[in-house]
Structure formats: structure tokens, C-alpha cells
Amino acid sequence: MAEKATVRRGPKRRPFPPHLRGKRARARLKRVQRDALRSNNLATWRRATAMLGALDGASLLEMAKQLDVTQSAVTKWLAAYVERGFDGLTPTKPPGPQSRLSPEQLEDVGQVIEEGPEAGGFACGVWTARMVAELIRNRFGVEYSWKYIPELLHQLGFSVQRPRKKLSRADHEAQEFWLRETFPKLKKSPPPRGCDPL
Numbered sequence: 001m002a003e004k005a006t007v008r009r010g011p012k013r014r015p016f017p018p019h020l021r022g023k024r025a026r027a028r029l030k031r032v033q034r035d036a037l038r039s040n041n042l043a044t045w046r047r048a049t050a051m052l053g054a055l056d057g058a059s060l061l062e063m064a065k066q067l068d069v070t071q072s073a074v075t076k077w078l079a080a081y082v083e084r085g086f087d088g089l090t091p092t093k094p095p096g097p098q099s100r101l102s103p104e105q106l107e108d109v110g111q112v113i114e115e116g117p118e119a120g121g122f123a124c125g126v127w128t129a130r131m132v133a134e135l136i137r138n139r140f141g142v143e144y145s146w147k148y149i150p151e152l153l154h155q156l157g158f159s160v161q162r163p164r165k166k167l168s169r170a171d172h173e174a175q176e177f178w179l180r181e182t183f184p185k186l187k188k189s190p191p192p193r194g195c196d197p198l
Contacts (some may be wrong), residue, residue, distance in 0.1 A: 020085060021055055029055075032089055047077045047089045054078055100142045109136060110156045 019025060029048050036045035046067045053063045064071045080088030101109070112120045112135060117127055120135045129149035136142055144152065150160050 016055070016082060020081065026052070026055060028086065029089075032086065043091045044089055047081070047091075050074050050077050051081050051089070100144075101136070101140060105140050106156060108139070110158075112139075113153070113156075113158065 015021075029051050033045055033048035033052065036042075036048060046069065049067060050063050053066070058066075060071045060074050063074045067074070077088070082088075099106070109132070113127060113132065117124050117131060120131070121138075122131055122135075124131065129146040132149045132153065133144050133146045136144055153160070
């Protein structure tokens with residue numbers, strides 16, 4: 001029964017290749033299942049469990065119910081196991097959409113950002129996400145939401161910088177004295193009456 005395990009693929013049934021259904025394959029699947037359980041990797045554990053179930057002759061419906069997934073998910077896992085072997089047990093991350101800017105365009109954006117907003121045609125001295133989105137739209141005709149721009153800049157090697165606010169009329173010497181002398185004393189003194197910790 002175990003030697004005749006097959007995968008439903010379209011109208012035909014596609015059998016597991018011999019190297020994916022023998023005793024060694026079962027032992028390896030059980031090892032993958034055990035390791036996934038130890039490392040709390042539910043996705044890989046489910047896939048290995050589904051493969052063992054298929055080798056034991058369980059139906060797609062039984063495996064889907066046991067693993068709390070859809071039948072189509074089990075079908076995809078079985079197909080991945082047949083096509084890629086044990087590598088098919090590891091979930092893959094979707095590649096995501098392709099960048100709308102070419103590598104050359106991205107490099108050009110990075111150079112303009114390094115040169116400053118004035119080089120990009122802006123009067124302001126500090127870049128904002130909205131300004132970078134406008135720069136990309138004007139230069140390359142590509143629309144990006146300003147909310148995505150920090151991620152794009154991070155990919156280009158930039159980090160978000162937030163300006164520190166300083167009061168122009170502040171007494172800097174008095175602030176330094178307070179931080180150096182007064183604040184440490186406050187930290188060491190007991191709390192005032194009525195402010196006892198809970």
C-alpha cells in the first residue's frame with residue numbers, strides 16, 4: 001500500500017518517485033517532522049505530516065481535516081514534494097512584485113538623494129517621503145505612495161533621520177547643569193510622601 005502512494009494532479013494520478021516513498025524517505029520525513037516540531041515550525045511539520053499520510057494511503061480530505069487546512073493546500077504540498085523532493089517541504093516566500101524602477105534608475109535616485117533636495121529641484125533643505133515620491137514621479141513617471149518611500153530608501157541603503165528639536169531661546173548652560181547636578185540627585189532621593197510605590 002505504501003509503495004503505491006500517488007498524488008492527484010489534474011485528471012491523472014502521478015506516483016511518488018521511488019526515492020521519495022521508500023523506507024529511507026519515510027525515515028527522513030519522520031526526522032523532518034520531529035525537527036520541525038522541536039523548532040516550532042508548524043508549516044514544515046504540516047507538510048511532512050501530509051507526506052507521511054499520503055504514503056500511508058490517507059485521502060486528501062482526511063489529511064486536510066487532520067492538519068486543519070484546505071484540500072488544495074495538501075494538493076500543492078504533495079505536488080511540491082513530487083517535483084522538488086525534500087526541498088518541497090520547506091515553505092517558500094513569494095517573490096513579490098518586480099521593482100518598477102530599473103537598477104540604473106534606483107542608482108540615479110540614490111545619487112540625487114545624496115546630493116540633497118536642491119539637486120532634485122526642491123527649495124527645502126531636508127528630504128521628506130513625499131518629496132522623494134515626487135522626484136521619482138517627475139523623473140521617471142512612476143507613481144509610488146509616499147508611505148512606501150521609507151522602505152525603498154532602506155533598500156537603497158538610507159535610513160530615516162528625524163531632526164532633534166532644540167529651542168532657540170533655551171539656556172543651554174542651565175539645561176546641562178540640571179542634567180549633570182539636579183537630575184542625578186532627584187534619582188537618588190526617596191519619593192515624596194504620598195507617592196509610595198504600589
